[in-house]
Amino acid sequence: GQQVMQIPQYQHVQEGEDFTTYCNSSTTLSNIQWYKQRPGGHPVFLIQLVKSGEVKKQKRLTFQFGEAKKNSSLHITATQTTDVGTYFCAGPEGGSQGNLIFGKGTKLSVKP
Amino acid sequence: ETGVTQSPTHLIKTRGQQVTLRCSSQSGHNTVSWYQQALGQGPQFIFQYYREEENGRGNFPPRFSGLQFPNYSSELNVNALELDDSALYLCASSLGWAGYGYTFGSGTRLTVV
Numbered sequence: 175g176q177q178v179m180q181i182p183q184y185q186h187v188q189e190g191e192d193f194t195t196y197c198n199s200s201t202t203l204s205n206i207q208w209y210k211q212r213p214g215g216h217p218v219f220l221i222q223l224v225k226s227g228e229v230k231k232q233k234r235l236t237f238q239f240g241e242a243k244k245n246s247s248l249h250i251t252a253t254q255t256t257d258v259g260t261y262f263c264a265g266p267e268g269g270s271q272g273n274l275i276f277g278k279g280t281k282l283s284v285k286p
Numbered sequence: 287e288t289g290v291t292q293s294p295t296h297l298i299k300t301r302g303q304q305v306t307l308r309c310s311s312q313s314g315h316n317t318v319s320w321y322q323q324a325l326g327q328g329p330q331f332i333f334q335y336y337r338e339e340e341n342g343r344g345n346f347p348p349r350f351s352g353l354q355f356p357n358y359s360s361e362l363n364v365n366a367l368e369l370d371d372s373a374l375y376l377c378a379s380s381l382g383w384a385g386y387g388y389t390f391g392s393g394t395r396l397t398v399v
Contacts, residue, residue: 276328
């Protein structure tokens with residue numbers, strides 16, 4: 175079946191350092207979505223990428239969708255303690271109009 | 287605009303019992319998806335309901351069942367609970383299928399003892 179994989183599983187950074195998480199799908203996706211889950215919380219929608227090669231920015235967060243629409247990345251510049259949490263990517267099952275399939279997430283911890 | 291609300295927030299059940307979890311979708315959303323999230327894992331898709339019909343199902347046994355009501359609220363029922371069913375159960379609502387971003391509720395933490 176379709177798989178969405180994320181690396182790394184864990185990332186520990188010093189506050190102010192940059193952070194990147196990578197997401198790979200076994201199938202071509204019509205869109206990819208990113209969610210953040212704070213410790214003890216629930217996933218919160220961050221962004222959706224649709225176009226091949228698309229890059230979107232939200233303040234210190236930069237999201238990219240690969241040219242082949244099978245991979246994506248999230249980069250955080252100058253991490254802050256408020257960035258702590260698990261970041262999930264998710265893509266539609268079957269690549270286009272299916273239910274969202276989530277990766278296992280990258281857990282980010284930030285040392286002040 | 288109200289978000290997604292789930293009840294109860296926490297629940298403890300005994301193995302073999304049955305449980306019903308409830309979800310009220312965000313105003314304007316007609317699709318509800320249920321996910322199971324074990325500790326340290328990503329959400330696993332259980333099933334989705336669109337306009338009161340099941341619109342897809344993940345790799346979960348038939349003892350996991352659901353309903354969606356005309357007001358788009360939903361229930362998740364689990365029969366014959368097993369210890370491995372202990373998890374956070376998340377409800378997510380959306381407008382249509384997966385293409386527009388999900389709004390998740392805070393979840394129900396189910397513990398089976």
